[in-house]
Amino acid sequence: MPGYQAHMIAGAGMAGGIIGGATYMGWISTDPMSTAILVTIATLAALFPDCDTESKGQNFFYAIMAVTDIALIIYEHYKWASILGLFAMLPALGKHRGWTHTWWAMLLVPLPIMALPWVFFRTSWEETLPYYLAAVVGYLSHLILDREF
Template identity: 60%
Template structure:
């Protein structure tokens, strides 16, 4: 089973390669900040399954979540800060390699990336779909690496 460095490396190769390929083939066209955000979502998603146990991956994930939460609070985005806190707590409701390491969770856990912007800001689903896909790719990379190693 790879550690957090293995998961981050594997996700970097898969998600980074996919983004680079899509850009090269002109399948997608997006500003650099959007591309960086998609890549960051994939990296965070690849760490998510291991947030259910004490690990360096868990520490990395929650450090990033805390920074984002503080930024949201500073910007008076209290609803988003509360939602982030709620969803960040969910892995503690199971045991290690429990529900966070299932294929259905890979598809369900990222769904708020589509539905919350729709509910709060009336953002069309096709705008947030790339972020959902990035999260599924990152999450899936974690599950594949755990299966292989």
């Protein structure tokens, strides 16, 4: 099975390729910061399915989650910090190659990226759709490399 580095490269590569292609075709217009955020989301989503195993990928993923959670607490975004903490625990609810390696998890796990901004801030789904899709693309890259899709 591919290691965490292969999953990170695949997630970033697929996202970068899709963003580059969509920009070239004129379907989207994006700035460097937005592109970096989208590729980062895809890269983290590519690591998520293996967060239920002791690995370097798990350590990297949770280090990023911890830093993000601490920043949210420092800036007094307690709702977001608690939600991030809750979702970070989800992989512990199953065995490896269980629910985290399914097509439906690929679609459902990133759904809070679209749903929660709407619930808390009434942000339109159109604004958050690119971030959701970046997570789905990253997750998909993991399933493809693991031959689960």
